[in-house]
Amino acid sequence: MKLEGGCYCGSLRYVAEGKPALKAQCHCRACTHISGGAPNMFMLMPPEGFAYTKGSPKQFRRADLENAVTREFCETCGTHILTRRPGLPQLVLKAGTLDDPAAGYGGPKIAIYTSEKQPFHLIAEGMPAFDRLPDR
Numbered sequence: 001m002k003l004e005g006g007c008y009c010g011s012l013r014y015v016a017e018g019k020p021a022l023k024a025q026c027h028c029r030a031c032t033h034i035s036g037g038a039p040n041m042f043m044l045m046p047p048e049g050f051a052y053t054k055g056s057p058k059q060f061r062r063a064d065l066e067n068a069v070t071r072e073f074c075e076t077c078g079t080h081i082l083t084r085r086p087g088l089p090q091l092v093l094k095a096g097t098l099d100d101p102a103a104g105y106g107g108p109k110i111a112i113y114t115s116e117k118q119p120f121h122l123i124a125e126g127m128p129a130f131d132r133l134p135d136r
């Protein structure tokens, strides 16, 4: 599967090829912060299939955290595209940056970090939910 996407202003474009390892919604505090309030809808994609085809992202990593993730975003419009997490082989790609989120993402299969969930967050009926992460 070859997916294409980019940021809100069009300065950044990417292709993401390969099989998604996971499609999920994350309720953690950091995701809630960065999503704007909702859980973060993401998919794990193989890094070897991912490339920026236009522009290059700004990177941000918190210096005050151990094992901090690196976030890549558009320096013009601020759209957060993906996250690189130390120890995780895949990229955490944000579903909303796909050109066609309905086709390319479809929807989350599980909910994670519900221990940090806000009272107004919704989890679809019957969706497996995990306090933190599912066992590997």
Ligand SMILES: [Zn+2]
Binding pocket: 007, 008, 009, 010, 011, 012, 074, 075, 076, 077, 078, 079
């Ligand atoms: Zn942009």
Ligand SMILES: [Zn+2]
Binding pocket: 026, 027, 028, 029, 030, 031, 032, 040, 113
């Ligand atoms: Zn999260």
